[in-house]
Amino acid sequence: MPVMTWRKTGKSLAFNDASLNADMTKAIKEFEKIALAEHEKVTETWEHKPKFRARRSDWTGSERLVAVHVWTDDDIWRYVDEGTKPHVIRPKNPDGLLVFPSSFKPKTQPRSLSSGAGASGGPMVFAKEVHHPGTKPRNFTAMLQRKLENIFSVMINAVFKAHGPRIMGG
Numbered sequence: 434m435p436v437m438t439w440r441k442t443g444k445s446l447a448f449n450d451a452s453l454n455a456d457m458t459k460a461i462k463e464f465e466k467i468a469l470a471e472h473e474k475v476t477e478t479w480e481h482k483p484k485f486r487a488r489r490s491d492w493t494g495s496e497r498l499v500a501v502h503v504w505t506d507d508d509i510w511r512y513v514d515e516g517t518k519p520h521v522i523r524p525k526n527p528d529g530l531l532v533f534p535s536s537f538k539p540k541t542q543p544r545s546l547s548s549g550a551g552a553s554g555g556p557m558v559f560a561k562e563v564h565h566p567g568t569k570p571r572n573f574t575a576m577l578q579r580k581l582e583n584i585f586s587v588m589i590n591a592v593f594k595a596h597g598p599r600i601m602g603g
Contacts, residue, residue, distance in 0.1 A: 453596045460588045461489050461501060468503045468581050471546075475573050476510070478540050478548040483507035501585065503577075513541060516570030522563045531560045543569045546576055 465487040472485045483505045492498040524531050535558050540551035 450596070453592070456592045456596065457499070457589070460592050461499065464581075464585055464588050465489065465501055465503075467584060468501060468577075471577055471581060472503055472505075472573075475541070475546050475548055475577070478550060481507075481509050483510040499589075503581075510573075513568065513571050514573045517565075517567045519567040520565050522565050523561070531558075531563055533558055539568075541571050541573075543571055544576070545571070546573065546580070 469485050469487050473482075476483055484507065485503055485505045487501060487503045490498075490500045490502060522531060534553040535555035536553060538552040540548050
């Protein structure tokens with residue numbers, strides 16, 4: 434997820450400035466809310482709602498790094514995001530049948546963060562097993578990464594711009 438890096442460019446840059454740190458913390462908390470909302474927007478039409486979490490990580494040294502990580506351990510998100518290989522589907526009960534509509538339109542498409550209505554219908558199919566062709570990856574994570582990095586950069590840069598003259602001795 435988005436990572437912002439900045440270097441201490443001179444003795445006058447005060448990373449221990451309380452006002453700067455307070456505004457940075459506020460911006461990062463707001464960004465966490467935005468990042469979670471962007472992830473949830475992708476799944477807004479899904480019946481199954483993955484639970485997303487966000488966490489801030491900080492590192493200091495010759496560079497100061499702040500990262501916000503957004504993740505889920507939801508298998509369905511991973512299957513849709515990364516795609517699946519062709520696989521066989523069998524009923525949980527060995528004596529049972531799979532029953533499903535013959536036509537299906539997914540709620541999401543590759544290379545899109547939109548989530549639509551989707552559809553299923555047609556005559557019902559009854560089968561002992563199905564050779565599923567697999568699904569194309571939607572690549573939500575990569576697209577969200579790019580989108581959120583831009584938002585994160587704008588938000589953090591706004592904090593530095595607001596504090597720049599004061600913390601740089603100007």
